[in-house]
Amino acid sequence: LAKTTQPISMDSYEGQEVNITCSHNNIATNDYITWYQQFPSQGPRFIIQGYKTKVTNEVASLFIPADRKSSTLSLPRVSLSDTAVYYCLVGGPNTDKLIFGTGTRLQVFP
């Protein structure tokens, strides 16, 4: 199972773009990269998933370089409600188990 490394915390202001980078140096060929958001006393919420290059949905973008050893979650124009912990995980279609790292605690200020 690939181990991920993320910054422990980040601060931002409302309206700014936030980029959270995750390192996963030993990612396997079959592994996908998935990001989750968690608010206090709630279960993690799926944000976005990708395998390579760039993926975009209505809430975020995910950038994955060619070597796939890292990925960057981009949150456009954050608001106060984006204050949460963000987890990066890697896992493949035949590996159901996901191991959570420390996550990144994002604090958005007005």
Added chain:
Amino acid sequence: GAVVSQHPSRVICKSGTSVKIECRSLDFQATTMFWYRQFPKQSLMLMATSNEGSKATYEQGVEKDKFLINHASLTLSTLTVTSAHPEDSSFYICSAGTSGVKPGNTQYFGPGTRLTVL
């Protein structure tokens, strides 16, 4: 789509009693469900993998006789904390795997159950 529920959301019990937590996939079938525990200000810790119709696989350090897991159907898994003690107080979260439905391996998480043992 891909909604997972948990019941109860919050439970308070006396030391020595047993508590059962249910995890349901509401709009999809989940052959695999997972149970996590989370202490305040910490990350989620995987406790066990629950497969429908077979015994659960426990992570190292998790007592299988204390945390009983049953996955009797494709939409329901239960976690029973037996003879609970104050140190078992925690936030318990389940997830259901949708491998094969989406590309990759996507897990959808329940809202969690706050267990407080007095």
